[in-house]
Amino acid sequence: MSQGSGKTPAKRPLTLRDVSEASGVSEMTVSRVLRNRGDVSEATRTKVLEAARELGYVPNKIAGALASSRVNLVAVIIPSMSNMVFPEVMTGINEVLEGTELQPVVGITNYKPEREEAVLYQMLSWRPSGVIIAGLEHTEAAKAMMGAAGIPIVEIMDTDGEAVDSAVGISHRRAGRKMAQAIIDAGYKRIGFLGTKMPLDHRARKRFEGFTEVLAKAKLEIADSEFYSGGSALKKGREMTEAILKRNEEEPLDFLYYSNDMIGAGGLMYCLDNGIDVPGDIGLAGFNGIEFLDGLPRKLATMDACRVEIGRAAAEIIAKRVEDEKAPTGEIITLEPSLDYGETLKRKKKPL
Amino acid sequence: MSQGSGKTPAKRPLTLRDVSEASGVSEMTVSRVLRNRGDVSEATRTKVLEAARELGYVPNKIAGALASSRVNLVAVIIPSMSNMVFPEVMTGINEVLEGTELQPVVGITNYKPEREEAVLYQMLSWRPSGVIIAGLEHTEAAKAMMGAAGIPIVEIMDTDGEAVDSAVGISHRRAGRKMAQAIIDAGYKRIGFLGTKMPLDHRARKRFEGFTEVLAKAKLEIADSEFYSGGSALKKGREMTEAILKRNEEEPLDFLYYSNDMIGAGGLMYCLDNGIDVPGDIGLAGFNGIEFLDGLPRKLATMDACRVEIGRAAAEIIAKRVEDEKAPTGEIITLEPSLDYGETLKRKKKPL
DNA sequence: AAAAGAGCCGTTAGCGATAACATAACCGCA
């Protein structure tokens, strides 16, 4: 800890007027040069540019946005940034927005509806050009705000429900069903479920519902389940797996369905460490298709949630609507999650 | 894909005037109520609040910020969001800022200086109350902008160098030295280095410099090294480890130093899968101390980079400076990275 | 009872930019 150099001149921030005076033209002309809009002679253009550079002028977008009522920001509201899935969605969003004038601004809700509402309010008060928000479940107030904002809204990740405007995602119910079907087809019977203790993770809930629905049709049900919250997901996966397996030694489970790949990976490592034959003795599957699984000793079965693609599609909807006022609203894009059998889920037993 | 409901009324956005008319008081009074500032009678307060709620009014911060020249945003400029380290820094920043009126806005540079410059320019044009930016290395133009912005600037992660204003971080050179010393003390001699192919990752470079410096003092040098870029770090860690070990079978390596925990974890899994005794035959160490290591079959040695703490401290500096104009500038906080021996690095051989 | 203060609310003048409309200079061509 030490005292610094105190370089900052702390002078009044520069405005267009300063540049205009320095270059001997009107503010308007400076504005035109800086925005590359309207006709300006090459001579004044260079003169202005030079003056601006010399002074170190940085335009004030606040004033600009107020005057033009155009804000090139896109609000992106997501529950978390620390679980691999949303960073990938961001990647997709960025890919698309980099080709436009739009800039994403991220808000984190920590899966709390009231926090989401607050973040949304904050974001909307900056009058962004569009909103990308995770999930279809929001407080009434949040839905009302989005409905009244008069800007494109894209709800992402999930399409099982009613969207305020547009939506891009997968059907988590369908993802659950699909996985259940694959497990049943492979001949597994005693299935355990391991997930997070999060009543507000609607997507996990929907997957679970789809999953149990298909099991029920096959006259099966979840034999046992285990939930966690917080901590290292990998470690929790291990611990939960140990717990659930030990608890069912008398009538052993033959499949474990994890609500995300990270705990699935932990479970896989537990099984391998303890000489359990996967997928012989027991099959395993996760959800998400995170890249990280490639490095595991055995590839975990999973279902890809199309994260990057969702980000891209959502950003494209916003970009299109910003560019063309009359582009259609209420577009719903449902992506198809693809099942990856990996090396922990046996293929269909009898092809009939 | 389908047509939506078209709920959006697309009417002119609401302003203070609308609320003022609806509640029968002046705009100024509405503004006072909404900001909780100045004296307003309880009666009018509720009247205004009700009108605002009813209309669904959302204040326009653009106008507000312009009028008051106060913007409650803090620009956070970081290289990436997909590698576990910066999300944790964000956690620290958020923890502190949640207790204030300030809001973080994140910009991603992808480790490209010119991108960083562009992002910084964009951010500064919104006249934020402060800037938190990763690293001490920036383009000249970027440094000039920060120097002239007249707002608190905190450079984070690293303190080996000259800061524009304040800085919070660890000495990566020292981290490298410390790890080298521990490795030497444990008696390892033939040391391999595995890292990323990133000439612009200055912090990794500094760690490497510190590392080799201490080795040199002990008359040792890096026996071999291996670099990667892109892809699943876990998988790359495996592959690189296999490559470097095979290449040195004649005169085997006895230690591998990884530039991050993820590739280290991959290397660890490779060793375990192949029956290599860790840390007997070979010792391993990574860098960062990510939580995820807890779930590994054997705990990898690492060095904690104090990520959450860095975020907290940086945010605190900004918050303090925003609150009190005259708070000291140029504060430098150097945190001490702590070595975690885990189970892959033997303890000191002879305590002398 | 007059002065001083507190509480409540309105008026006016920007904040720093841009939209939209002049204006001026210059071109060519009838």
Added chain:
DNA sequence: TGCGGTTATGTTATCGCTAACGGCTCTTTT
């Protein structure tokens, strides 16, 4: 020579909000 048409620049009026100040009504004080 004069008129339409560019091209290059300036002027004026906002954008929606807040700072600063002023004025009015009651209290409170001495």
